[in-house]
Every structure is written in structure tokens, then in C-alpha cells.
Amino acid sequence: MSISGKNFMLFAAVAAVLCVIAAVQSVAVAVTIVNLCLVSAVMSLGLNIQWGYAGLPNLGVMGFAALGGLAVVLVSAPGVPAAIAAGGPGLIASFVVVVVTVAAVVGIRRLTSLSRATRVAAVIAVLALGYLILGRYFGPAKNLIEAIDPSATGYLGGLGLPVLLSWPVGALFAAAAAWLVGKIALGLRGDYLAIASLGISEIIIAVLKNEDWLSRGVKNVVGLPRPLPDELGLAGTPWLQSLAIQFGISPPDAAALVVKLGYSALFMLVLAFLLLLSEKALHSPWGRMIYAVRDNEIAASAMGKDVKNLHLIVFVIGAAVIGLAGAMLVTLDGQFTPGTYQPLRFTFLIWVMVIVGGSGNNWGAVLGALIIWTCWIEADPIGTWLIQHSIGWLPSGNAMREQLTANASQMRLIVMGVILLVTLRFKPGGLIPERH
Amino acid sequence: MQDYANAFVLLLNYVVVPATTYGCQLALGALGVSLIFSVLRFSNFAHGELMSFGTMITLLVTWWLQAHGLTIQPLATALLALPAGVLVTVLLSLATDRFVYRYYRIKRSDPIVLLIVSIGVMLVMSGLVRFIIGTDDRTLDDGVRFVISAKQFRDLTGLQEGLAIRATQIITIALAAVSVGLLFWFLRHTKTGKAMRAFADNEDLAGLSGISAQRVVTITWVVAATLATLAGVLYGLDKSFRPFVYQQLVLPIFAAAIVGGFGNPVGAIVGGFIVAFSEVALTYSFKRFFSYVLPADWLPDGLYQLISTDYKYAVSFVILVVVLIVRPSGFLNTRSS
Numbered sequence: 001m002s003i004s005g006k007n008f009m010l011f012a013a014v015a016a017v018l019c020v021i022a023a024v025q026s027v028a029v030a031v032t033i034v035n036l037c038l039v040s041a042v043m044s045l046g047l048n049i050q051w052g053y054a055g056l057p058n059l060g061v062m063g064f065a066a067l068g069g070l071a072v073v074l075v076s077a078p079g080v081p082a083a084i085a086a087g088g089p090g091l092i093a094s095f096v097v098v099v100v101t102v103a104a105v106v107g108i109r110r111l112t113s114l115s116r117a118t119r120v121a122a123v124i125a126v127l128a129l130g131y132l133i134l135g136r137y138f139g140p141a142k143n144l145i146e147a148i149d150p151s152a153t154g155y156l157g158g159l160g161l162p163v164l165l166s167w168p169v170g171a172l173f174a175a176a177a178a179w180l181v182g183k184i185a186l187g188l189r190g191d192y193l194a195i196a197s198l199g200i201s202e203i204i205i206a207v208l209k210n211e212d213w214l215s216r217g218v219k220n221v222v223g224l225p226r227p228l229p230d231e232l233g234l235a236g237t238p239w240l241q242s243l244a245i246q247f248g249i250s251p252p253d254a255a256a257l258v259v260k261l262g263y264s265a266l267f268m269l270v271l272a273f274l275l276l277l278s279e280k281a282l283h284s285p286w287g288r289m290i291y292a293v294r295d296n297e298i299a300a301s302a303m304g305k306d307v308k309n310l311h312l313i314v315f316v317i318g319a320a321v322i323g324l325a326g327a328m329l330v331t332l333d334g335q336f337t338p339g340t341y342q343p344l345r346f347t348f349l350i351w352v353m354v355i356v357g358g359s360g361n362n363w364g365a366v367l368g369a370l371i372i373w374t375c376w377i378e379a380d381p382i383g384t385w386l387i388q389h390s391i392g393w394l395p396s397g398n399a400m401r402e403q404l405t406a407n408a409s410q411m412r413l414i415v416m417g418v419i420l421l422v423t424l425r426f427k428p429g430g431l432i433p434e435r436h
Numbered sequence: 437m438q439d440y441a442n443a444f445v446l447l448l449n450y451v452v453v454p455a456t457t458y459g460c461q462l463a464l465g466a467l468g469v470s471l472i473f474s475v476l477r478f479s480n481f482a483h484g485e486l487m488s489f490g491t492m493i494t495l496l497v498t499w500w501l502q503a504h505g506l507t508i509q510p511l512a513t514a515l516l517a518l519p520a521g522v523l524v525t526v527l528l529s530l531a532t533d534r535f536v537y538r539y540y541r542i543k544r545s546d547p548i549v550l551l552i553v554s555i556g557v558m559l560v561m562s563g564l565v566r567f568i569i570g571t572d573d574r575t576l577d578d579g580v581r582f583v584i585s586a587k588q589f590r591d592l593t594g595l596q597e598g599l600a601i602r603a604t605q606i607i608t609i610a611l612a613a614v615s616v617g618l619l620f621w622f623l624r625h626t627k628t629g630k631a632m633r634a635f636a637d638n639e640d641l642a643g644l645s646g647i648s649a650q651r652v653v654t655i656t657w658v659v660a661a662t663l664a665t666l667a668g669v670l671y672g673l674d675k676s677f678r679p680f681v682y683q684q685l686v687l688p689i690f691a692a693a694i695v696g697g698f699g700n701p702v703g704a705i706v707g708g709f710i711v712a713f714s715e716v717a718l719t720y721s722f723k724r725f726f727s728y729v730l731p732a733d734w735l736p737d738g739l740y741q742l743i744s745t746d747y748k749y750a751v752s753f754v755i756l757v758v759v760l761i762v763r764p765s766g767f768l769n770t771r772s773s
Contacts, residue, residue, distance in 0.1 A: 055548070057548055057551065057552070184757055184760060184761060185760060188760060188764050190547070190548040190551070191478075191479040191547065191548070191551060191698075192694070192760060192764065194479065194548075194551060195479065195690045195691075195694065195756070196753075196756065196757065196760060198687065199687055199690075199691070199752070199753035199756060199757075200753065200757075202684075202687060202749055202750070202753065203747075203749075203750045203753055203754075206746060206747055206749060206750055207747075209746070210744065210746040210747070343683075344559070344562070344683075348555055348558075348559060351552070351555060352559075355552065403570070406570065407566060407567045407568070407570050408567075410563050410566035410567040410570075410571075411563065411567060412563070413559050413560070413562050413563030413566065413567075414559070414560050414563030414564060414567065415563075416559050416563075417556050417557065417558070417559030417560030417561075417562075417563060418556075418560060420552075420555070420556035420559060421536060421553065421556040421557070421560070424549070424552065424553055424556065425536075425539060428549075
């Protein structure tokens with residue numbers, strides 16, 4: 001776990017830029033950026049495990065992050081006893097039906113004594129039957145749950161456990177989904193994995209948006225419990241008031257800042273722990289084996305390595321890290337909003353981070369996350385400022401001027417694309433390339 | 437008998453006609469993806485944005501024409517603007533090839549690297565489109581709305597159910613049929629088309645026979661960009677133009693291309709229809725249909741909709757996943773992938 005002088009300078013440069021932002025805009029803005037930088041860094045570490053270590057193109061980052069977010073709701077939100085009482089039995093019955101159907105399908109597929117056509121017909125029959133029986137229990141249960149105080153709850157709620165517990169659970173959720181995706185799409189050509197993972201992430205988002213009984217859908221879950229004391233209570237405490245006087249800011253501002261810094265410390269701890277683990281794993285015999293498999297699958301399997309199984313393990317571990325980051329993000333926001341998950345922000349931006357930072361290098365992935373998130377946030381005000389100053393000569397009220405000003409924030413997509421293309425063309429290893 | 441006729445017309449109106457139109461649009465998109473895949477050997481994730489870009493240019497030219505009073509009523513003005521849209525989109529895709537993709541082609545980079553490069557192109561193009569025209573919903577269609585409206589049909593046939601056929605649906609099917617016909621004639625019977633197919637089969641042997649790689653690549657981009665613009669404009673005419681929706685279209689298009697067998701033009705078309713028909717049929721509520729064909733006391737309650745419309749996009753992916761499990765090389769693929 002060492003870092004060379006040049007790489008240290010790169011991190012120092014990012015820190016300097018953040019200091020400038022703190023000075024020009026405000027300290028609060030800078031700390032907000034830092035917090036999201038840290039969450040993004042965890043996400044890009046996860047993607048780096050999949051793409052950098054093993055060359056698996058996962059375009060489903062968004063889905064895994066959203067599953068992590070769902071874990072926060074299910075673990076920490078207060079439960080809705082009325083909804084559980086109303087819909088619980090129906091849901092349990094539906095769950096039993098699903099388990100029995102899946103078990104039957106798996107069982108039929110194993111009956112090799114039957115001909116292939118018989119097996120296919122039996123599977124289809126079982127699935128159709130399962131679907132019909134499921135409809136009997138699931139539909140009514142869903143309606144019962146969603147009818148209970150829809151403007152405030154209308155969903156099952158969570159277990160009401162401490163929110164930090166949801167972080168490992170988020171990792172677990174994402175890992176389970178990744179295992180399923182991996183079983184289907186690993187072992188096929190890389191493009192297929194890319195397309196399948198992109199599609200599955202869209203399906204996950206569609207489910208979270210529409211299954212109100214589970215996640216309140218687009219009605220969002222707000223006011224999730226927080227791991228840190230809330231600003232209002234904190235602003236009243238004597239030590240904070242004396243701190244605020246010392247720095248010459250109002251107590252509410254100081255409290256907000258302290259809470260934000262608290263999140264930064266928490267996230268930093270997680271990131272440091274993951275970095276330590278990743279570096280240890282990468283510089284162990286296991287890490288060298290993963291690289292060897294990536295660089296020459298045929299040779300690796302000739303040496304007796306189970307390539308497919310190794311890929312599955314790496315894919316699941318990477319997804320778990322992404323899920324953890326997703327849970328951290330929802331905890332930071334204090335709300336779960338399925339409508340805000342978009343592939344540009346949650347999948348492709350993370351890809352830019354990994355490629356620009358240096359795929360295959362953990363420090364690179366972290367650096368990429370810091371740089372790209374800062375650019376993504378700052379491209380908006382800088383772009384708007386640039387456009388406003390370069391079209392100042394147009395009369396106000398001019399249609400062209402209005403149009404350009406309104407769409408100025410879209411510039412950041414172009415900036416991200418150009419950064420990605422330039423990196424791939426002139427520095428394909430990224431800023432901190434992989435070491436050999 | 438009357439009831440069965442009603443049920444038939446109902447299905448025609450709500451399933452067959454919309455799905456055929458949508459299938460044509462998907463097939464045109466999937467053909468472009470498939471061509472790029474077989475000649476340039478990578479999955480072009482920027483294809484949806486190329487459609488978006490072509491539609492945007494066509495829309496801008498349409499506005500310009502409308503402002504100058506140049507319309508071709510009863511047809512939509514966008515059809516008059518289409519050639520300009522195609523031209524600009526072709527130029528854009530040739531520029532991306534020259535400045536972005538060519539470097540990797542000469543280096544013979546791994547297809548997965550090109551896939552990531554295409555994500556970069558996608559980001560730039562989506563930014564460009566959103567910067568120029570914004571993210572709002574826009575309509576392209578200003579022509580006559582119906583060839584035959586539901587009421588006219590009812591009066592004509594005396595049935596209870598109406599069959600409405602919109603002008604854009606006829607235009608979509610006709611234009612798609614003509615362009616697919618031209619494409620197949622081009623691929624089978626012209627020297628350039630044969631060169632393209634030879635190049636797709638084996639790059640090195642094609643080079644040895646004196647086929648110019650650069651020329652084949654250029655023509656592939658011209659054809660793909662034309663198809664993309666056409667698909668985009670037809671989709672926009674039929675529904676509306678919104679950058680966000682076009683970005684999502686890349687999913688069913690890839691599903692169509694893979695279901696039919698990646699790199700196979702006939703497969704792309706078949707795949708387009710498979711995806712479109714399943715999407716429409718699985719999310720259609722068959723309640724009214726059953727009310728015609730079943731005796732009244734047999735009719736249980738419920739919507740008879742297999743999947744909620746919210747999961748429209750999920751359908752194409754379930755098909756994709758099933759194909760990946762059962763037959764990863766696609767249903768119509770003769771070549772090993």
C-alpha cells in the first residue's frame with residue numbers, strides 16, 4: 001500500500017482544487033462535493049474490481065447501486081404494522097408460490113430421463129401455473145398494502161434497525177443480484193455481458209419505480225434515519241455554539257457543516273478499509289491469478305483454473321462494493337428516490353471515473369472518482385458562466401440566448417465524453433496506470 | 437360471427453398495427469447496429485444517440501421549412517426535411533469514424549475497447565443533442581393524422597370496434613419496406629455490397645482480394661447513419677421526439693439485433709418484430725377481447741394483462757435473457773460467434 005511521489009501530487013492537486021472551491025464558493029459546497037466524491041470512489045472501486053481486475057464490462061452499475069439504496073429503506077425505515085397485518089399473509093403465500101415454482105422448474109430441468117421437448121413443455125406449464133396462482137395472492141396483498149395511508153406510507157416499511165446495518169445488507173443485495181446476472185451472462189462474449197447488465201439494471205429500476213408496496217415507487221421514501229445527530233438538535237448544544245462563535249458563523253450553519261464533516265469521516269473510514277482490502281487482495285497470489293486469467297484465459301484454464309467461477313466471484317465482489325456505495329449514498333441523502341437513477345449519472349459516469357483514473361489500479365479508480373465528480377459538479381456553474389459571458393453581446397430576450405443559457409448544463413455530458421475519449425486515445429492506462 | 441369480427445378488429449387496432457409499426461422502427465435501428473457489428477466488429481452503444489441526432493437535425497430543418505411555408509401537405513413536412521437530416525448525420529458519423537474509431541481499427545483494438553469508446557461518443561452526442569434542442573418532448577408530425585379513423589371504419593363496416601390507421605403508420609411501414617428492400621438488393625447484387633459481405637466474413641481475405649477496407653468502412657457508416665436517421669424520424673413521427681426516450685431505445689434495439697443473431701441482417705428484422713410484438717402483446721389488456729369471444733358468464737374479472745405497461749422495456753430484456761440462456765448465438769445465426 002504505497003503511493004509514489006507523482007501520484008501523491010495528483011491527489012494533492014485535487015485537494016488544492018477543492019480548497020479553491022471552498023474559498024470561491026463556500027466551505028459547505030466543497031464538503032458536499034467531497035462527500036459525493038468519497039461515495040463515487042467506493043463505487044468506482046467496485047467497478048474497478050470487475051473491469052480493471054477481471055475485464056468484465058459491467059454496464060449495470062446503476063442497478064446494483066439502487067439495490068444498495070433499497071436495503072437502507074428495508075433495514076432502517078420504520079415498519080408499517082397495519083400494512084404488514086393487511087398484506088403480510090398474502091405476501092408470504094406469494095413467496096411460497098415463487099419458491100415452489102422455481103424449485104419445480106429446477107427439478108424438471110434435472111430430470112434427464114425425459115426428452116428435451118417434454119422438459120421444455122413441463123417447464124412452461126409449471127411457469128404458467130405458478131403465474132396464475134401467484135396472481136391470486138400477490139395482486140390483492142399488494143392492493144391492501146398500498147391502500148393503507150397512501151400519502152404517508154402505503155408500503156411495508158422497514159425493520160427499523162440502525163441505518164449503518166443497512167450498508168452490509170446493501171452489499172449483500174447487490175451481490176445476490178450479481179450472482180444471478182453472472183450465472184446468465186458470464187461465459188458469453190463481453191458485449192453480451194455489457195448489454196445484459198445494462199438491461200437488467202433498467203429492469204431493477206423499473207421494479208423499484210413501480211412496486212409501491214416495496215419501495216413506495218416514485219412517491220419516494222423520505223426522512224430515513226441517520227447515523228449522525230441531526231442539525232437542529234446539534235445547533236442547540238453549548239459546545240457547538242462556542243465553536244460557531246470561534247469561527248464567526250451562525251450555529252445552524254456550523255451544525256450543518258459539522259454533520260457533513262461527520263459523514264466525510266464515516267465515508268473516509270469505509271473507503272480506507274476497502275482500499276486496504278483491495279490492495280491486499282490484488283497483491284496476493286489470488287490477485288496475480290485474477291490478472292493472469294484476464295490477460296490469457298486460455299492459458300489460465302490450461303493451468304487448471306476455473307475461469308468462469310473466478311469471474312463469477314470477482315463480479316459478485318465488485319457488485320457488493322457498488323451496493324455498499326449505493327447504501328451510503330441513500331444514507332447521505334436521507335431519502336430513497338427511484339426516479340433519480342439514470343444510467344448517465346450512475347453507470348456511465350462511474351465508467352469515466354475508472355477509465356480516467358486508471359483501470360486495474362485501486363488508487364487510480366479513487367483518483368478518477370475525485371477528479372470526475374468534481375468536474376461533473378463544477379462543469380455546470382463554469383459552463384453556464386462561460387456561456388453567459390461569451391454570448392453577452394446577444395440582446396437579452398433573444399431566442400438563441402435563452403436557448404443556450406437554458407441548456408448550458410448539458411455541456412457537462414460533452415465534457416465527460418471528451419475526457420473519456422481523450423483518455424482512451426492518449427493515455428489508455430489512465431492517470432495512475434496498472435503496475436506490472 | 438359478428439363478435440369474432442369485432443375481436444379480430446380489436447386485436448388489429450391495438451396490437452397488430454402498432455406493433456408492426458414499432459417493429460419496423462426497431463428493425464431499422466437493429467439493422468444499423470447489426471451492420472456496424474459485422475463490419476466494424478463492435479457493439480455501438482452510440483447508435484441510439486445517432487438516431488436522436490438525425491431526428492434533431494430533421495426537426496430543425498422541418499422548423500425552417502415550416503417558417504418559410506414549404507410544406508408537402510397532406511404528408512408531414514419532416515419527410516421533406518429527411519434527406520437533409522440523413523446528410524448531416526452521415527457527415528457526423530464519418531467524422532466520428534475519422535477522428536475516433538479509425539485509430540482503434542488500425543491498432544486492431546479489442547472489441548470491448550471499441551465498445552467503451554462508443555460510450556464516449558454516446559456521451560458527446562447526447563450532450564450535443566440536449567445542448568442544441570433541450571430535453572423537452574417535441575412533435576414532428578404535421579401531416580394528415582388518419583388514413584382511416586375509427587369512426588369511418590365503424591360506419592363503413594357496421595362493426596362495434598373501430599380500426600384507426602394513422603398516416604404515420606403507413607409511412608413507417610412503406611418507407612421501412614422500401615429501404616430494407618434497397619439494402620438487401622445493395623448487399624446481394626452490387627459489387628460494393630458483395631465487398632462489404634466479404635469484408636464482414638474475413639477481413640484479411642477481403643484485403644488480399646483487393647477490397648479497400650477504408651471504402652467498406654465508409655460505406656457501412658453511410659448506410660448505418662441513414663438507417664439510424666430513418667428509424668429515428670419514423671419513431672418521432674409515430675410518437676414524439678424526446679432525447680431521453682431515444683437513449684432508452686438502444687435497449688430494445690440491441691435485444692432485437694441479438695435475438696435474431698448478431699450480425700445477420702434478416703435476423704435483425706425478425707428480431708425487431710419479435711421484440712415489438714412481445715412488448716405490445718404482453719402489455720395489452722385482453723379483457724375486451726375476451727368479452728367478445730367468450731360467453732358472458734365465463735368471463736372472470738381482471739384486466740387480462742400479462743405484464744403492467746410500466747415494464748414495457750423489461751419485456752425486451754426478458755426475451756434477450758431467455759435467448760442468451762437457450763441459444764446465445766441468436767435464432768437465425770448460421771455463423772459461429
